[in-house]
Structure formats: C-alpha cells, structure tokens
Amino acid sequence: MKRILITRPMPARVAEAARAHFDVEMRDDNTPLKPGQMRGALALYDGILPTLGDMFSADVFTEAEGSRCRILANFGVGYNHIDADAARSVGIAVTNTPGAVTDATADIAMTLILMSARRAGEGERLVRAGKWPGWNPTQMLGLHVTGKTVGIIGMGRIGQAIARRCHFGFGMEVVYYNRSDKQMEFEARQLPRIEDVAAEADIVVIALPGGAETKHIINAEVLAAMKPTGHLVNIARGDVVDEAALIAALKDGRIAGAGLDVYEREPEVPDALKAMENVTLLPHLGTAALDVREAMGLMAVDNLRAFFDGETPPNQVN
Ligand code: 8YV
Numbered sequence: 001m002k003r004i005l006i007t008r009p010m011p012a013r014v015a016e017a018a019r020a021h022f023d024v025e026m027r028d029d030n031t032p033l034k035p036g037q038m039r040g041a042l043a044l045y046d047g048i049l050p051t052l053g054d055m056f057s058a059d060v061f062t063e064a065e066g067s068r069c070r071i072l073a074n075f076g077v078g079y080n081h082i083d084a085d086a087a088r089s090v091g092i093a094v095t096n097t098p099g100a101v102t103d104a105t106a107d108i109a110m111t112l113i114l115m116s117a118r119r120a121g122e123g124e125r126l127v128r129a130g131k132w133p134g135w136n137p138t139q140m141l142g143l144h145v146t147g148k149t150v151g152i153i154g155m156g157r158i159g160q161a162i163a164r165r166c167h168f169g170f171g172m173e174v175v176y177y178n179r180s181d182k183q184m185e186f187e188a189r190q191l192p193r194i195e196d197v198a199a200e201a202d203i204v205v206i207a208l209p210g211g212a213e214t215k216h217i218i219n220a221e222v223l224a225a226m227k228p229t230g231h232l233v234n235i236a237r238g239d240v241v242d243e244a245a246l247i248a249a250l251k252d253g254r255i256a257g258a259g260l261d262v263y264e265r266e267p268e269v270p271d272a273l274k275a276m277e278n279v280t281l282l283p284h285l286g287t288a289a290l291d292v293r294e295a296m297g298l299m300a301v302d303n304l305r306a307f308f309d310g311e312t313p314p315n316q317v318n
Pocket of ligand 1: 051075076105286287288
C-alpha cells in the first residue's frame, strides 16, 4: 500500500476515503509544515495531500531530488504555495481541486460585496457596542448594488460564478478583465485593461489565481482608476493586491470600502485595516463549509488514486 501524508486534520469522510486506499498518516496539528518537515515528508511518503500554508518552494524540491514522493495532491484550487515547475523538474506531479471550490467561493464574494456595499459589518459592530441611536432616514447609507456595475478581474470558473450571481441575482451589469474572451449566457463586456474595469465598475472583485505573475497586479494605479464610491473585494489571494497601496487608498478616501477574505501575510492582518470601519475582514472563509471541504478532499484522494493506478490524474497542473 502506498504511504500518504495528509498535512492537516481533515473531515472524517476525507480521512476514511483516503484510508480505504492508502496507508495514511494524518497530522493532528493545524500548523503548516516547516521546511525540515517538508523534506522529511518527501523522503518518507509516496504521496502528500498538502494544504494552503505548506510552502513547497523550489529549494525544497531541489534538495529532494530522487526522494520517494511522486505526487502532491493539493487540497484547494489555488496552489501558489507549491512551485509546480520545480516539482515537475524532479518528477513530482501536482494536482488541485477545481470545481469543488467554485460556488462556495463565489458565495463568499457575494457576502463581501453586500457587506461592504451595505456597511453590514459596521452596522453589526454598532449594535453590539450598544451605540445604535435608533433608525433615522439618513442612517448608515450604503451603496445599493441592484443595477450597478460589477467588474471582475479574472474570469475563470470562480469569476464566472460571481458574474452569474451578480447578473441573475442582483441585475448588475458585468464588465471583466481576462486574457481570453469568455462567452457567457448573458451580456458580459470584456475590457482591455484592468484599469478600464476599475474605472467602470462600482464594485471590483478579484478572482485571479495567485503567484508570481499576478503579484500586486492590483496596485496604486488600478486603485486610483476606481470610482471614489467604489468597493474592492478580494477572494483570490492576498498578494494579488498591494496591501500597502490598498490601505493608502482607503485612508485617503480614494475608494469607499473593501471586503477581504485573503491577505498578503495570512493570518496577519494589518492593524490599519482592522482600524477602518469601511473594511470588511473575513478569515479566508472561501470554501469553509463541511460539504465543500469534503468534496475538495475526495477530489484530492481521486487524484492520488488515479496517479497510483498509473493514469494521468484528472486535475494535474504541471
Ligand atoms: C481553500 C482556497 O480552503 O481552494 C483554494 O484555493 O483558497 C481555499 O478556499 C484552501 O486553499 C485550502 O488549501
């Protein structure tokens, strides 16, 4: 039986599915693997099921040349914590879990759109603090999203799922930036530059993959192109947005608000963001629902099974 390491405690269904096919060790520790542990794991196991936070960088693989591990079946669609090219160069396959995460992540984008636009977090804090003076006609007026324009940066599976929710659920106009054109079942306008989307949209939603290519793609110039009444929502990866530039734009009132599920240095969240009432902060909840996490884990196990059955895993990325 192949030996598999699962790097974090997983829902019972995932552990059971893995144990039905493999000799599994599941860590009972929720901290990411340290570099030394990663090297050890590559030497000891045939396959690893890693998660966000397990930083498999190029040097970890270089030193692991000829090691026992042949596959990293990532739990999650985003695998920017794994240098997939370096893995490939030492003959290690990398897989991810697209599809399983799409709807739940799009739902968290909608949560942040509404919370940011309608000042829901601020309102909740007011009530909890016992500071609500009572209803009045001009109290806490926010941005009415129905009929407004959403701008989606990155029109992959998750971006499209957000676009559908915005169009069908909220009657919003959809504009987007994506390298290739996407045929949607309703009118969604592709614009040539990220700045063009930023300028037209009332709410800008980031749904790009993370990694070196997209690092800080949402920079001071993009933020400057946004409407002063605009909101920025990020459900992708923290470092897609230049966090310092975002803080500056919010402080100067160059944009109206932000809704964030991801951060540059998770779980660190800058105090400057925590101090601002017009910022909604979630702890990377994108896929945090039991059935979604089960589906992600089962998909990762399917990738491992296909690989050790001698097939190309369905979700190989390198
Ligand atoms: C996951 C995510 O929970 O799938 C992804 O890429 O960002 C998350 O919602 C996380 O990556 C698990 O490893």
